[in-house]
Amino acid sequence: MRKSLNETSASPALIFWIIAGWVGYLFLPWYGVEDGFLSFVWLLDGYPFDEDFAPAAFLIGQGEKLWLAPMLVPLAAPLLVIGRKKSDPLYAKILILSGAVGFGWLIAQGFGIGIRGFTADWLTALFGDLEDRQFGMGYGALLVASAFLFLFTQGIAARGAINGDVFVVSAIGGVILIVTTFVFFPIAKMLMAAFISEEGGYSIAVFGSKFFDDRLWGLGCLFGGRCGVAWNSLFLAILVGILTTVLGLVFALVVTRSGFKYKRALRALTVLPIITPPFVIGLALILLFGLSGSVTQFFAELFGIQPTRWLYGMPGVLIAQTLAFTPIAFLVLIGVVEGVSPSMEEAAQTLRANRWQTFRTVSLPLMRPGLANAFLLGFIESMADFGNPLVLGGNFDVLSTEIFFAIVGAQYDQGRAAVLAMVLLFFTLSAFYAQRMWLGKKSYTTVSGKGDAGVHPLMPTGLSLPVFITAGIWGLFTVVVYAMILYGSVVELWGVNNTLTFKHYVTAFSVRFEESGIRWTGAAWDSFWTTIYIAAAAAPLTAIVGLITAYLLTRQTFAGKNAFEFGTMLSFAIPGTVIGVSYILAFNVPPIEITGTGIILIVSFVFRNMPVGVRAGIASMSQLDKSLDESSLTLGANSWQTFRKIILPLLRPRSLRPSSTVLCER
Structure with missing residues (x-):
């Protein structure tokens, strides 16, 4: 009954x-x-x-x-x-x-x-x-x-789709809808401009003439000239991806596999560049290493050499992007390095492997999903970066700045901007599939339902020395850059009149106490509170969408899964300026009319940064044994309860997991 x-x-x-x-x-x-x-x-x-x-x-x-x-x-x-x-x-x-x-x-x-x-x-x-x-x-x-x-x-x-699981089917439908609406639709509307002729019709010949332009694919740099923007962007992105992954791993190892006492300070210092606008970092680098920069002038006087403009071009952009995007690699890798099972490392040592052999043959291979995702994010971030190349690029042109000038410059060529965006997407898709081929179908599971209360071994001595030297040099460099930013905020005119003053703070953040209450009289308060409101709305939405998407990609199998995964990464491959322009074109008329409102900023931030949450979630969930899900489902829980009570708690750092989850692991 x-x-x-x-x-x-x-x-x-x-x-x-x-x-x-x-x-x-x-x-x-x-x-x-x-x-x-x-x-x-x-x-x-x-x-x-x-x-x-x-x-x-x-x-x-x-x-x-x-x-x-x-x-x-x-x-x-x-x-x-x-x-x-x-x-x-x-x-x-x-x-x-x-x-x-x-x-x-x-x-x-x-x-x-x-x-x-x-x-x-x-x-x-x-x-x-x-x-x-x-x-x-x-x-x-x-x-x-x-x-x-x-x-x-x-x-x-x-x-009966996906075993009749309402939560999974609804999650897939919801993610597909929002990605289609806020990623595919605006980008497709803009990319159609690549085939539009001057008469307003569609022409493949117009697309071909723009796509095979020598300014895009030229190799003049091999003969003393300038390379096309496509090759500039590709070489730069590969270097940034490698450097940010290495530095992210270095800092993750210092935090998790060493006796370093100031780990919290190091975490804060490592993550600090991610919240700093690229224009600020670029300006600090110019005042340090530019033609009239303090460091450049110091060495010029010390060695009697002529200062140069070496910073403007690929070296300056490379330094700035590595500084800006290393925190993303660190945030991805810290969870992966912490998630490696201590019992596996202890088993290797029990079998008489030394610490270097344990790290090389056990720990490092299990970190491959994190390394691959960190490289992919660094690669895509470099491709999509606009601020750093604009400030420090000089004659070193990249796809993102060329797209910007094609849209808002004097030429106003939406077709060229669309073609450049297609090339950028091609590079991103190639990196995406290269990452999948490198990972293959191997299993990287390290967290299962069995007990795992061991302690991670310290780094081998031969590895700890270069790791600490690299972390120390890069950490000191980061401190110097931010010290210059702080110093610049308390001088009259940075680089011209270095008289100390607090007038910039007074002008921006002055407060007046009156009988009616506090009056925020500073010029910066309105933008400050608006930024806080938008960030407070966008951050949880980005995390929710990213984690649900990562759960679907790592724990479920369904038709079109590869296309689904690429769709979630698409917004990350497009420069923010292009996303903004495409949003204006798509959402300034019905049925979605949000141009000129705070909602369009929240939406753009959510879907611009969603891939970071997706890749980090995939890297962490790849280490969770699927038997945990199966056990929960066998005991009568549905997929939503399993996701909320099993998966999410296990994604937290081990020290922050609820006691019930720790007991479940044991």
């Missing part, structure tokens, strides 16, 4: 999304409110009868926006499955049809009708002029779209 009841009772997730769809349609503003997505002034300003704030149901009731009425059918259809068994063929069919038809109609009317009526001439010819118009999606449309999507994924799961 109990089994029959469970089979016929609707799942909580199904009930939730049915209710959510109706709430979005009946009670929430269908279109975006003018005051911003996070503003709720509309509740006191004519809601729900004002057209600007009205839900879809109220708009239809007033005889407006009648194209929203057909969505009532797919919203009502899922009510028919309540009380049916999941094994009933109609259960899956109704959910799939209602989700697909509802979502498809919502997207079709969103793209078909804009702020001036129909958006295509053939629609006007077919239906005549439309006197009404509509704006971008609001709370209601967003919630209804989500309801249709997850009703569809529940129908797919009911048909």
